[in-house]
Amino acid sequence: MQAAVRVFAERGYHDATVRDIVSAADVAVGTFYFYFPDKETLFVHLYEETADFLIRTIRQAVVNRATLPQQLAMGLQAYVNIAVYEPAVVQLLLVGGVGAVLSLIEKRAVFRENLIAMWQAPLEQAMQKGVIAPQNLRRTAEALAGAFDEVVLNLLGHPNPEAEAGTAVQEMTQFALRAVVYKG
Amino acid sequence: MQAAVRVFAERGYHDATVRDIVSAADVAVGTFYFYFPDKETLFVHLYEETADFLIRTIRQAVVNRATLPQQLAMGLQAYVNIAVYEPAVVQLLLVGGVGAVLSLIEKRAVFRENLIAMWQAPLEQAMQKGVIAPQNLRRTAEALAGAFDEVVLNLLGHPNPEAEAGTAVQEMTQFALRAVVYKG
Amino acid sequence: MQAAVRVFAERGYHDATVRDIVSAADVAVGTFYFYFPDKETLFVHLYEETADFLIRTIRQAVVNRATLPQQLAMGLQAYVNIAVYEPAVVQLLLVGGVGAVLSLIEKRAVFRENLIAMWQAPLEQAMQKGVIAPQNLRRTAEALAGAFDEVVLNLLGHPNPEAEAGTAVQEMTQFALRAVVYKG
Amino acid sequence: MQAAVRVFAERGYHDATVRDIVSAADVAVGTFYFYFPDKETLFVHLYEETADFLIRTIRQAVVNRATLPQQLAMGLQAYVNIAVYEPAVVQLLLVGGVGAVLSLIEKRAVFRENLIAMWQAPLEQAMQKGVIAPQNLRRTAEALAGAFDEVVLNLLGHPNPEAEAGTAVQEMTQFALRAVVYKG
DNA sequence: TATGAATGAGAATTCATTCAT
DNA sequence: TATGAATGAATTCTCATTCAT
Numbered sequence: 001m002q003a004a005v006r007v008f009a010e011r012g013y014h015d016a017t018v019r020d021i022v023s024a025a026d027v028a029v030g031t032f033y034f035y036f037p038d039k040e041t042l043f044v045h046l047y048e049e050t051a052d053f054l055i056r057t058i059r060q061a062v063v064n065r066a067t068l069p070q071q072l073a074m075g076l077q078a079y080v081n082i083a084v085y086e087p088a089v090v091q092l093l094l095v096g097g098v099g100a101v102l103s104l105i106e107k108r109a110v111f112r113e114n115l116i117a118m119w120q121a122p123l124e125q126a127m128q129k130g131v132i133a134p135q136n137l138r139r140t141a142e143a144l145a146g147a148f149d150e151v152v153l154n155l156l157g158h159p160n161p162e163a164e165a166g167t168a169v170q171e172m173t174q175f176a177l178r179a180v181v182y183k184g
Numbered sequence: 185m186q187a188a189v190r191v192f193a194e195r196g197y198h199d200a201t202v203r204d205i206v207s208a209a210d211v212a213v214g215t216f217y218f219y220f221p222d223k224e225t226l227f228v229h230l231y232e233e234t235a236d237f238l239i240r241t242i243r244q245a246v247v248n249r250a251t252l253p254q255q256l257a258m259g260l261q262a263y264v265n266i267a268v269y270e271p272a273v274v275q276l277l278l279v280g281g282v283g284a285v286l287s288l289i290e291k292r293a294v295f296r297e298n299l300i301a302m303w304q305a306p307l308e309q310a311m312q313k314g315v316i317a318p319q320n321l322r323r324t325a326e327a328l329a330g331a332f333d334e335v336v337l338n339l340l341g342h343p344n345p346e347a348e349a350g351t352a353v354q355e356m357t358q359f360a361l362r363a364v365v366y367k368g
Numbered sequence: 369m370q371a372a373v374r375v376f377a378e379r380g381y382h383d384a385t386v387r388d389i390v391s392a393a394d395v396a397v398g399t400f401y402f403y404f405p406d407k408e409t410l411f412v413h414l415y416e417e418t419a420d421f422l423i424r425t426i427r428q429a430v431v432n433r434a435t436l437p438q439q440l441a442m443g444l445q446a447y448v449n450i451a452v453y454e455p456a457v458v459q460l461l462l463v464g465g466v467g468a469v470l471s472l473i474e475k476r477a478v479f480r481e482n483l484i485a486m487w488q489a490p491l492e493q494a495m496q497k498g499v500i501a502p503q504n505l506r507r508t509a510e511a512l513a514g515a516f517d518e519v520v521l522n523l524l525g526h527p528n529p530e531a532e533a534g535t536a537v538q539e540m541t542q543f544a545l546r547a548v549v550y551k552g
Numbered sequence: 553m554q555a556a557v558r559v560f561a562e563r564g565y566h567d568a569t570v571r572d573i574v575s576a577a578d579v580a581v582g583t584f585y586f587y588f589p590d591k592e593t594l595f596v597h598l599y600e601e602t603a604d605f606l607i608r609t610i611r612q613a614v615v616n617r618a619t620l621p622q623q624l625a626m627g628l629q630a631y632v633n634i635a636v637y638e639p640a641v642v643q644l645l646l647v648g649g650v651g652a653v654l655s656l657i658e659k660r661a662v663f664r665e666n667l668i669a670m671w672q673a674p675l676e677q678a679m680q681k682g683v684i685a686p687q688n689l690r691r692t693a694e695a696l697a698g699a700f701d702e703v704v705l706n707l708l709g710h711p712n713p714e715a716e717a718g719t720a721v722q723e724m725t726q727f728a729l730r731a732v733v734y735k736g
Numbered sequence: 737t738a739t740g741a742a743t744g745a746g747a748a749t750t751c752a753t754t755c756a757t
Numbered sequence: 758t759a760t761g762a763a764t765g766a767a768t769t770c771t772c773a774t775t776c777a778t
Contacts, residue, residue, distance in 0.1 A: 011286075012284055012285075012286070013198075013283065013284075014197075014198045014284060015286065017748085018747080018748065018749085019748095027763075028763065028764045028765055029764080029765065029766095030749095030751080030762095030763065030764050031762075031763055031764070033748095033749065033750075033751095034762065034763070035762095039747095095282050095292075096282070096283030098279055098280070098283070099197065099279055099280025099282075099283060100196055100197075100198060100283060100284050109341065112334075112337075116338075133362075135358075135359075139335065139355045139356075139359070142331075142334050142335050143334065143356065145334055146330040146331045146332070146334020146335065146337075147327035147328065147330045147334075148330070149334070150296075150326050150327060150330020150331075150333070151323065151326050151327055153296075153330075154296070154300075157293060171320055171323045172323075175319075175323070175327050178317075178362060178363050178364070178365055179362050179363035180362070201771085201773080202773060202774085203772080212738065212739045212740055213739080213740065213773090213774085214738060214739045214776085215737080215739070217775075218737065218739095222773075223773065223774090379654075380654070381652075382566045382652060385768065386768080387768085387769095395743090396743045397743080397745095398743050398744065398772080399741080399743070401769095401770065401771075402740095402741065402742070402743095403741095406769080407768095407769070463651055464651030466647055466648070466651070467564040467565065467647055467650075468564055468566060468648075468651060470567070476647075480705075480706075484706075501730075503723075503726075507703065507720070507724075507727070510702050510703050510706050511702060511703055511724065511727050513702055514700070514702020514703065514705075515694075515695035515696065515699040516698070517698055517702070518664075518695060518697055518698020518701070519691065519695055521664075522694050525661060540691075542687075543687075543691070543692060543731055546685075546731050546733055547731035569750090569751060569752080570752060570753085571751080571752095579759080579760090580760045580761055581752090581753085581762095582755085582758095582759060582760045582761060583758080583760070585753070585754075586758065586759070586760095590752075590753075591751095591753090
C-alpha cells in the first residue's frame with residue numbers, strides 16, 4: 001500500500017500501472033488482486049486513508065492549544081511537516097487523482113469539507129471568546145484552507161522546502177490572524 | 185477546440201477519447217490528426233490557452249481601477265463570472281488535468297506563477313501608496329490566490345451558484361482587505 | 369466470420385482465442401473489435417446464423433416434394449451434404465458451444481425447437497393425407513430430430529463419410545417411415 | 553466429487569473455477585490438488601464415471617426382462633428417472649462438457665459407442681427371436697439412442713418433467729417398437 | 737482537406753497451480 | 758492431510774495513431 005501511494009503520487013492514476021505498483025512492492029500481479037478487488041478501488045481507498053491521515057494529524061496538533069495563534073501555528077507546522085517529509089500525501093490529495101477517477105469527485109468533496117471544518121473549529125472557539133471580528137466563519141475557513149494549501153504547494157516547489165518551512169508557517173499564521181482580525 | 189475543452193472537462197483527460205472529442209465536434213478521427221499532432225499536445229495547448237484566458241480576463245477587470253477594494257472586487261467578480269458561466273474552464277485548470285499528463289506539471293507551475301503575480305500587482309500598488317501594512321507580498325498573493333480558488337470551487341458546488349455569487353465576491357473582498365490590513 | 373466459424377468449431381469457444389481468430393482471418397486484433405462488440409456476441413451471432421442456415425437448407429430440400437418418403441430422403445440428403453462438406457456447421461451446432469456460453473442455452477433451445485418444427489411439418493401433411501398412423505407428432509418429430517442428428521454425427525466419425533452417405537440417408541429414411549408407420 | 557459434478561453441470565467447464573468447486577465442497581484449494589492432479593483430469597474422470605453410471609443403470613433395468621417392449625419400457629424409465637432426479641448427469645453428458653475440453657472428444661465417442669451398444673443388445677435378442685424386421689441394427693440403435701436423448705432433453709425443458717415422464721416413456725417405447733417393426 | 741477502416745502495443749484482470757507451513 | 762497466500766502466463770479489450778483513398 002505504501003508502494004502504491006508512492007507510485008500513484010509519482011505517475012498519476014492512469015500512468016501508474018498495476019505492474020508498476022506490484023514491482024515497486026516486489027510482489028506478483030496476482031498478489032495485488034488477492035488483496036484488492038481492482039486498481040480503482042485501491043486508489044479511492046488510498047485517497048480516503050490519506051485524506052483522513054492528513055486531517056487527523058493537523059487536528060491533533062490544533063486541539064489542546066489554548067489560543068488561536070498557537071492553534072494556527074501548530075496546525076500549520078503539522079501540515080508543513082507532512083508536506084515536506086511525505087510529499088506524496090500532498091501530491092495525491094491536492095494535485096493528482098481527481099479528474100482521473102470519476103468516483104473520486106465525491107471523495108474530494110468530502111475531503112475539502114472535512115478540511116474546511118477542521119480549520120473552522122478553532123475560529124468558532126475564538127469567536128465565542130470574542131477575540132476575532134464578526135464574520136461568516138464558513139467562508140473564512142474556506143478561504144484559509146485554500147490559502148494554506150497554495151502556500152504549502154509553493155513551498156514544495158522551492159529548491160529547499162525545509163529551510164523555508166519555519167518562515168512559511170509564521171507568515172501563514174500572521175496572514176490568518178490578520179484576515180480574521182484577531183485582537184490578542 | 186471548444187468541443188475538446190468541454191469533453192476534457194467533463195470526462196477528464198484519460199476518459200476523454202479522441203473519438204469522444206471528434207464526435208462532439210462532428211468531424212472524423214482523421215480530421216483531428218490533420219489539425220493536431222496528438223491528443224496530449226492538444227490538451228496541453230488547451231490548458232495553456234485556458235489559463236491565459238482566465239488570467240487575462242481577470243487582469244483586464246483589475247487594471248484601470250483606482251483603489252484596492254475596487255480592484256479586488258472587480259477582479260473577483262470577473263473570476264466568479266467565468267466560473268459560473270464557463271465552469272469547464274475552472275474544471276480544467278483547478279481540478280482535472282494535472283496528475284493525468286506528466287508534462288502538465290510544468291504548465292501548472294507557470295499558470296500558478298502568473299495567477300499569483302496577477303493578484304500581487306494591485307497589492308504592490310497599494311503598498312506603494314502606503315494603504316496596506318508591511319508584509320511579504322509574494323506570500324500574501326499566494327495565500328489570496330489559493331483562498332479565492334477554494335471559495336470559487338465551493339461556490340460551484342452549491343446548487344445555485346449565481347445566487348450566491350454576489351455575496352461570495354463581497355466576502356472574499358473583505359477577507360482580502362482584512363488580510364492585508366487595508367486602511368482606506 | 370468464416371474464419372471464426374472454423375476456429376470456433378476446431379477449438380471450442382474458450383480455447384479459440386480472439387488472437388486465433390484474427391490470425392486465421394489475417395487481420396489485427398483491433399479490426400476484430402471494430403466489427404464485433406466482443407467475442408461472445410460474435411459467437412452467439414455465428415451460432416444463430418449457422419442454425420438458421422442449416423434449417424433453411426434442409427427445409428428448402430423438403431418443400432415441393434410430393435410424398436413423405438421423398439421429403440425425408442431429400443431433407444436428409446441435404447443434411448448429410450452439409451455435414452460432409454461443412455463439418456464445422458455440425459460441430460458448432462451439435463457438439464461445441466453450449467455449455468461454454470451461458471447465453472447460448474436459450475439459443476440452443478430455439479434451434480432445437482425450429483429443427484423439430486421443421487421435421488414435424490411433412491409429418492403433419494402426411495397425417496392430413498392419412499398415410500401415417502395416428503400418433504403424437506410432436507414427440508415423433510423430437511425423436512426423429514434426435515435420431516437424425518445422432519446418425520449424422522456417427523457418419524462424421526467414420527473414416528470416409530462420403531462413401532457411407534448414400535446408405536445412411538436411405539436407412540434413416542426407412543427408419544423414419546417405419547417409425548411413423550407409413551402406408552404408401 | 554459430487555460437489556464438482558454439480559458445479560460443472562451448473563456453470564460449464566470453464567466457468568466453473570476450482571475455487572467454485574472447493575467452496576462448494578467446503579475445503580481449501582490445496583486440498584483439491586492433494587486429491588486430483590488438475591482440473592481437466594477431474595473433469596474427464598467425472599465425465600467417464602457419469603457416463604458409466606448412466607449406462608450401467610439403464611442396462612441394469614433392461615437385462616432380465618423377457619420381451620423387447622418390457623426391455624425398452626424399463627430402460628427408458630430408468631433413463632428418465634436419472635434425468636429427472638439427477639439432471640446434472642444429463643447436463644454433463646449431453647449438453648455441456650464436450651467442446652470445452654479437447655481431450656473429451658474421444659471420451660464422448662466412447663460414451664456414445666457404449667450407449668449405442670447398450671440399446672443395440674436387446675434389438676439383437678429380438679432379431680434372434682425373429683420378432684422384429686430385418687434391418688441394420690447398428691444404424692437403428694444409433695437412431696434410437698439419438699431419439700431417446702432428444703426426447704429426454706425436451707422433457708427436462710418442460711416446467712414439470714415428472715408429470716410428463718410416464719407419457720414420454722410410453723411414447724418413446726411405442727416409437728421404438730414401430731421403428732423396428734415389432735410383431736408381438 | 738477530410739475520411740474512417742485498420743493497426744497493435746499495452747492495460748487490467750483472471751485463475752489454474754504451487755508450496756511453505 | 759490440509760491450508761491458502763502467492764504466482765505469472767494468458768486473455769480480453771481499448772484506444773491513440775496511421776494512411777490509402
